[in-house]
Amino acid sequence: MRKNKNGTPSYISYQDLDQVGEASLFYGFTPIKTPTIHHEDSSKAKRISSGEVVIDHDSHEIGASVRLDEKISLLGLYDKEKMYSLPQPLMFFHRKSTRHKNELHYGLDILGTPKPMAEAILIQASLSILHDIGEKNLHVDINSMGDKESIARFSKEITTYYKKHLADLPISCRPLIKKDVFSLLGCNHEKCKELAETCPKSINFLSEKSRIHFKELLEYLETLDIPYQINNTLVANRDYCSETVFEIRREDKDSHPIAIGIRYDTLAKKLGHKKEVTAVGVSLALSSRRVPQSKKIKKSSIEKITNPSIAFIQLGSEAKLLSLHVIETLKRNRIPVAQNMLKDKMAGQIGLIEKTQAPIVMIMGKKEAMENSVIIRVTETRSQESVLITDASARLKKYKA
Numbered sequence: 001m002r003k004n005k006n007g008t009p010s011y012i013s014y015q016d017l018d019q020v021g022e023a024s025l026f027y028g029f030t031p032i033k034t035p036t037i038h039h040e041d042s043s044k045a046k047r048i049s050s051g052e053v054v055i056d057h058d059s060h061e062i063g064a065s066v067r068l069d070e071k072i073s074l075l076g077l078y079d080k081e082k083m084y085s086l087p088q089p090l091m092f093f094h095r096k097s098t099r100h101k102n103e104l105h106y107g108l109d110i111l112g113t114p115k116p117m118a119e120a121i122l123i124q125a126s127l128s129i130l131h132d133i134g135e136k137n138l139h140v141d142i143n144s145m146g147d148k149e150s151i152a153r154f155s156k157e158i159t160t161y162y163k164k165h166l167a168d169l170p171i172s173c174r175p176l177i178k179k180d181v182f183s184l185l186g187c188n189h190e191k192c193k194e195l196a197e198t199c200p201k202s203i204n205f206l207s208e209k210s211r212i213h214f215k216e217l218l219e220y221l222e223t224l225d226i227p228y229q230i231n232n233t234l235v236a237n238r239d240y241c242s243e244t245v246f247e248i249r250r251e252d253k254d255s256h257p258i259a260i261g262i263r264y265d266t267l268a269k270k271l272g273h274k275k276e277v278t279a280v281g282v283s284l285a286l287s288s289r290r291v292p293q294s295k296k297i298k299k300s301s302i303e304k305i306t307n308p309s310i311a312f313i314q315l316g317s318e319a320k321l322l323s324l325h326v327i328e329t330l331k332r333n334r335i336p337v338a339q340n341m342l343k344d345k346m347a348g349q350i351g352l353i354e355k356t357q358a359p360i361v362m363i364m365g366k367k368e369a370m371e372n373s374v375i376i377r378v379t380e381t382r383s384q385e386s387v388l389i390t391d392a393s394a395r396l397k398k399y400k401a
Contacts, residue, residue: 011081014306017297020106020129020286024093025305026331027125028339029108031093035073045069048270049239063256064247064285068240070096070107075268075277078111084275088112089342091121096283104288109281113342114265116213117320119244120220121341122282124324126248126259127226128331133290135250135258140221140228142246143235145202146210148266151238154205155181161199168195185233201232213243223321240267244280259284308336310396311358313349318369320344326364326374326389333393337362353379360399362392 013033021031045068074092077083083090089112096105108125110118123140130138145151162169162177162184169177170189177184185196206214221228236245241262248259261282268277312330314323323341330337338356343349353361363375374392376399377384387395 011077014302018291018293019132020291021093022297023129023132026336029091029093034095035077037069037073041069041072044072049237064258064260064283066260066262066283071264071267074109075271079273102288104286104291106284107281111277111279114278115342116217117342118280119217122261124224126282126284128328133286137251138248140226140246140248141231141234142228143231144206144214144244145235145242146206147242150206150210154202157200165195182235182238185235196233224325236262240264242266305336308338309358310337310360310362311353311356312337312339312362314364316366318366319364322369329389330393335393335396
């Protein structure tokens with residue numbers, strides 16, 4: 001594995017981070033160089049997918065989109081650098097290339113965990129980034145395609161439905177029944193829109209495992225007071241996508257999605273990897289006017305965020321539900337914390353404290369979650385106190401002063 005001068009892997013780069021990159025650091029993402037898309041990646045994309053290789057859910061040239069060859073390139077880097085030997089999961093942030101002068105594109109991906117908490121982190125981090133650049137009145141459209149078993153049942157049902165309504169479909173759209181029946185749900189033709197409203201819903205065909213996954217994700221969104229609606233016509237390419245699909249949009253119904261997220265757990269095996277790599281990612285398309293590229297984050301600021309003096313551990317499902325709210329509250333007050341919200345076991349949480357040697361530890365258990373509070377503990381003296389989440393930022397600043 002090639003390494004930078006500071007000993008970090010060569011694919012990691014903190015150079016020229018803007019405010020979007022800074023926000024991702026607060027949530028625990030590691031910035032990496034933009035993955036290079038090779039001709040071979042594009043060829044693999046066409047081989048793997050019989051449907052669209054670009055997911056945008058709209059016929060538009062601007063706004064967010066997810067490219068299959070980008071995911072193939074990222075998984076190729078994961079395999080090449082033997083990232084599977086590192087502690088999982090891994091959380092990456094990177095700039096994406098774009099041909100649009102007025103847009104900046106970014107990607108956030110979490111590899112190595114099937115947990116719905118990963119989707120919740122991506123949604124919350126995306127909304128936080130959008131809030132930072134002045135976006136307001138946003139909402140989340142979300143749906144679940146389920147696992148392989150769920151998708152197979154839904155595909156059979158929806159194909160039967162459209163065959164029964166073949167005469168109602170526009171002539172130009174009829175071939176999609178065989179080529180990529182899911183794409184009919186996102187078709188902008190008026191007749192297709194009408195049929196999509198009454199067609200079978202993917203959430204009605206979820207396996208028990210997928211139903212629990214989606215239910216837990218929605219619980220996170222509700223705990224975080226994130227406005228969302230289940231959009232039954234929102235699906236992704238069944239050749240490599242599964243479980244959750246989501247978009248973040250402005251209130252304007254005619255606006256294009258500024259964020260699109262998918263889970264692509266099955267892709268690695270289809271690329272020939274020995275093991276499945278559970279993965280979920282979101283693509284963001286932001287106005288270049290809102291993210292000044294002349295203003296880069298100082299090295300000293302990056303070091304403070306990536307080497308925090310505070311560790312945050314959460315114990316139990318109730319605390320896990322609230323943990324993202326705590327992270328966002330602290331971020332808005334520019335207080336970075338070492339955390340691993342995707343680790344459930346006590347050993348993983350304690351390991352975080354030992355690794356960081358943080359002088360201050362913030363703890364949330366079931367009792368604290370019920371009281372909307374946290375315990376702040378000073379490692380050296382072992383003294384501790386309980387404070388409300390709303391007061392935690394001010395209290396932590398006093399400890400650090």
